[in-house]
Amino acid sequence: MSDLTGPAPVPALGGAAFDGYVRIAEAPQGAMFTLRGDLSSAALKTAATKLAAVDMPEQGRVALNGERALAWMSPDELLLLAPWAEHASVVAQLDAALDDPALNWVDVSQARARFAISGPDGLVREVAAKLAPVDFSPSAFTPGSFRRSRIGQVAGAFWCPGPGRIEVVCFRSVAEYVFTLLRDAARPGSEVRLYA
Amino acid sequence: MLLLDCPCCGVRGEETEFHCGGEAHITREGPASDDAAFEHYMFERVNPRGVHFERWRHVAGCGKWFHAARDTVTLEIWGTYPAQTTRPPEEVLETIRAARPGFKWRDIA
Ligand SMILES: [Zn+2]
Numbered sequence: 099m100s101d102l103t104g105p106a107p108v109p110a111l112g113g114a115a116f117d118g119y120v121r122i123a124e125a126p127q128g129a130m131f132t133l134r135g136d137l138s139s140a141a142l143k144t145a146a147t148k149l150a151a152v153d154m155p156e157q158g159r160v161a162l163n164g165e166r167a168l169a170w171m172s173p174d175e176l177l178l179l180a181p182w183a184e185h186a187s188v189v190a191q192l193d194a195a196l197d198d199p200a201l202n203w204v205d206v207s208q209a210r211a212r213f214a215i216s217g218p219d220g221l222v223r224e225v226a227a228k229l230a231p232v233d234f235s236p237s238a239f240t241p242g243s244f245r246r247s248r249i250g251q252v253a254g255a256f257w258c259p260g261p262g263r264i265e266v267v268c269f270r271s272v273a274e275y276v277f278t279l280l281r282d283a284a285r286p287g288s289e290v291r292l293y294a
Numbered sequence: 295m296l297l298l299d300c301p302c303c304g305v306r307g308e309e310t311e312f313h314c315g316g317e318a319h320i321t322r323e324g325p326a327s328d329d330a331a332f333e334h335y336m337f338e339r340v341n342p343r344g345v346h347f348e349r350w351r352h353v354a355g356c357g358k359w360f361h362a363a364r365d366t367v368t369l370e371i372w373g374t375y376p377a378q379t380t381r382p383p384e385e386v387l388e389t390i391r392a393a394r395p396g397f398k399w400r401d402i403a
Binding site: 157158171172173175231232245246247248253 | 302303304305307308310311354355356357358
């Protein structure tokens with residue numbers, strides 16, 4: 099983990115942004131961890147909910163608390179988000195709390211890229227819907243919804259923190275591809291008014 | 295286009311989010327089996343026109359394997375069910391029997 103002693107990491111695209119008919123902006127570097135194991139295990143639940151300062155999310159949901167979040171990824175996987183300033187502290191606490199070999203965690207802070215789509219709610223949903231085979235209608239994709247899918251040809255996930263905003267996470271190696279897709283989908287003049 | 299309900303994460307997704315893993319409910323023959331049984335396990339697959347049982351993986355979603363019963367002609371999905379079984383659940387079979395009376399797939403009818 100040479101990154102812990104080296105210079106502070108930067109996001110994949112240096113915080114790239116594009117103002118189209120909605121705004122596409124790369125998120126600042128955050129801390130991100132994959133937690134795997136039996137989601138009913140007390141040790142895993144306690145560590146995850148304490149570090150994110152939220153309640154355990156249900157299937158297909160994310161529990162949000164400012165820059166912290168805990169997302170349900172699969173029947174045996176959680177995604178934990180925290181501010182970068184807390185990275186070292188979260189690493190230490192996960193290491194201490196998850197000593198059961200059947201409970202695993204890995205630091206994916208520098209393996210991922212994050213983007214936010216923001217603007218008028220209907221248009222934000224539409225830009226996401228151009229790129230993934232997901233129902234982004236307001237009744238189906240509600241605040242707190244978390245959905246893994248594909249973005250164009252790569253894996254990614256979407257969540258809705260509230261009206262007018264959808265967050266996107268993908269692998270860092272495809273950050274430029276995903277940003278290009280998002281930018282193209284938000285190009286002025288390409289509005290579909292699917293949800294407007 | 296197929297619309298599959300993933301029994302592992304509850305998502306209803308369209309087929310490009312999934313990957314088909316071939317025929318379901320194949321008995322894996324080990325080194326102690328005879329040549330005919332091993333050949334059957336290794337090579338013999340059905341390619342039905344109509345009711346079929348397959349393994350699918352929610353590859354761009356939760357990543358889990360599951361089973362699906364579908365019609366290869368109409369693309370109707372009769373049901374999806376967990377991977378941890380060697381036979382389709384009775385309720386899925388009831389659905390198929392109602393829609394396709396007299397259907398037969400290997401030893402399942
Ligand atoms: Zn799934």
